Amino acid sequence: MALLVVDNLSVGYQGQKGYLQALEGISFSLEAGKSLGFVGESGCGKTTLGMAVMRLMPSNGFIRNGRIIFDGEDLLEKTDEEMRRIRWQKIAMIFQSAMNALNPVHRVCNQIVEAIVTHSPLIDKKEAYEQVRDLFQLVGLPENRIRDYPHQYSGGMKQRAIIAMALACNPQLIIADEPTTALDVIVQDQILDEIKNIQTELNISVIYISHDISIVADVCHHIGVMYAGQLVEYGAREEVFNNPMHPYTRALLSSYPTLTGEKSHLMPIPGEAPNLINPPSGCRFSDRCAEARETCRRNHSVWLELAPTHKVLCHQCGKNCGQ
Amino acid sequence: MTTADTGIELSERLQWMNRLIEGWSIYKKNLLGKIGIILLVLFALMALCSFIPPLLDPMYQPMAGVDPEISTATGPSTRHWLGTDFMGRDILSQLLTGARIAFMVGVSAAFMSVFLGTAIGMIAGYVGKFMDTLLMRLADMIMVMPALLVLLMLAALFGQLSIWFIVFFIALFRWPGVSRVIRAQTLSLKHRPFIEAAKVAGASNLRIIFRHIMPNVLPLSFLYMTFQVTSAIIIEAALAFLGFGDPGTVSWGMMLQWVWKTGHMFRAPYWLLPPGICISLITLSFYMLGRAMDEVLDPRLRKEGETD
């Protein structure tokens, strides 16, 4: 059975100007030990998705519809107290290092010990400290920096510390939200390797959120492409990367340079993402899509299954686009 | 005036007016601000009315009024709505005069300190380097000193202080606070394109400071004026309370000094309460005014959801 099944999830934020539909009808599943990446531009809802799975919505956020079934149980039915116990213990999160994710006035080791002790109250502080040392070794951080404060770490070190902290309670699932965004490419590469190793060694499922499809394709078994709050394409990494079906996915891929192959022009995607307070009734990508038709603009898109693991939310695919 | 200057000036003026209008609409929604303004208007009325009682009858003179029938402290009556002090002088007219003095002291000292603070802050921020260090070190030194106690020492050395001397020195002690803020603002403005444009157009430093930077820091100065008014009023009141105020002015602090020193504080609540309430309320209303203005000037303080 899949570790995580998200079924028709809709999430929104109540703002002064109206209700913003951040996510609509998101459905996917994730097996234990596998990794799934969500790609999309800013505002597409990928961070909201991560937050929703952990039920960390802010006070003006609402999960309207759907189910989040983790390890056989619907997380949306859990009480706050139950959810609190699940967080970090079963599902952990890795934040961007550029964020102030670590409390500046507490030592790094203490913050990790806190995570351990909260979920295993019987554990001795000394033992927890030993675990922290092991974690540091695992993520490649020097042991003599354990008792430092966060501001003394470099960006890459902070990211590793955040990873170490996420692993502290041996979670089954880790949600990584743009973990390498603020780092330079060399450190980015190291961190990605780190995550891949951890994933295979410890058999942890990973949901990887990024705006960078090349990273996601490197790390994840499956890729989900998001646009304007909807999942528009979903499939195994080879399928999506080598045979993108949705016009948005294709546009996304062609807006990245490649090191090999013919030199071609980079194609930015014209236009802007739609206003999610009043989303268009038809396909949300239609006004930026080169292949849009009348049906696209008028009718809600439906899922088209191109292969057992590859599906696309588009009117046109299967008929006209690609092969 | 160069063309660059005129162009910049016009757009700046329009920006200014827009902001003023926008600011007022935000201010109107703030409850504290409204209460603050109402109270201040009441006090202003009090100040204006201070001229009335002596005109009605010389016995209502705050300092020299002599009531032919009363020469001790008495409670409120139809003749004296708030009663009389230990010499038989009318308390209400003293209170009204106190309002006038409070405004005078508060606004003058605030104006002077903000004027000084803005000028120094702009110069320190814009010119930078040695001048900046020098001025800010000076500001640090002054900020550490307790204004009231220094004024006491001055009173010891120079005898009775006149009200304008007091006002001037209060301003001298309060400008550092303003200058720090203005300096910070100037630093952030220094590198904006419109300043660069003016420099390229050949404007001198002085011109840039006063023509271009000043209009942009003035709203902040104005905001700080409200805080400065309250501290000026309090310092003068405390000084008068201790007996070192200007003996020729009847301020609320002076009234409290009289109640206290003549031993009437336990038996004349009609005399003890009004001046203290007035000082506290005027402080409160300026503070509320300042907070409401703060919200106008700093968009981050506005209630969530009002931004666009």
Add this chain to the structure above:
Amino acid sequence: MELWRYISRRLFQIVVIFFVILTVLFLLFRLAPGDPVSRMVDPNLTPEDAALLIQEFGLDQPIWMQYLYYLKNFFTGHFGFSFHYGQPVVQIIGDRLPNTIMLFTTSIILSALVGIFLGKIASWNKGKKMDTSLTLGALVTHTLFLPWLALILIWVFAYKMGWFPITGMISDEVWIDPEIGLWTKGLDILHHMVLPLATLFLIHFGSYLLIMRSSMLDTLKEDYILTGRAKGLPEKVIRNHHAAPNAALPVVTSVGLSLAFSINGGALTETVFTWPGIGRELVFSVSHNDYPLAQASFLLIAIVVLLSNLVVDILYAYLDPRIRY
């Protein structure tokens, strides 16, 4: 270590500032209208005594020599004789200093701690009755006129209710009696300290409360708070262990910035309650033209303020690891 460098730098700054104050005071005393000699030497002394003093303080020397004498005398504790008390000034202010420290320090610590605590609570209950009443309370108490509040407190609690003494720091009967133990004498001081402490506390805690409240609201938006929630920490732990220590830092800064204001308040409180501290001594000596005492009191107060600033800075450096390391 960074911390020592920081402290020594601040110490140096303070010493410089103090020297400036010392010099300015010296100049003021010489430049003010009237005979400078009469500022140090009681006009009522006999000519022989006066001559002795003049020699000791170098008052007949050229000004730069006088300055050196002035500095030397300051560092050896020769502040002259009080005109009013007839005793050496240094003895008087030495007696008064502990009383001021006792009252002043306690009031600042109390108002800061309570302000932080209540500000924290107000921020948790934002928008609700608890918050509105705390904020309003803070606003009102913090704008009250200190001497007036003091008088009202005396009137209500000392005069009308008789719960507390009206003035002073000790009851003479208690202190003169050799039979009464130290503990009781200590309690007597505390009993006298309640109203002055209450006055200072009420005036100051409000601003700390308001600052802590807005600081907490800002801090709760920080990313590490989200991390805390993601870690599954209980809300209480997040607020008290993660948010509050960060939110309290601006309050500490504010305590430092308002020290001058606090000492003004301290002097006023001592005067109204006749608490025998340096603040009151300053006011008293100025009204009685007791120049040597006034000068020394002022200098001592300046030292107290400067050192308090240093203490607050050190405290801040200790609390914020970003400064220490």
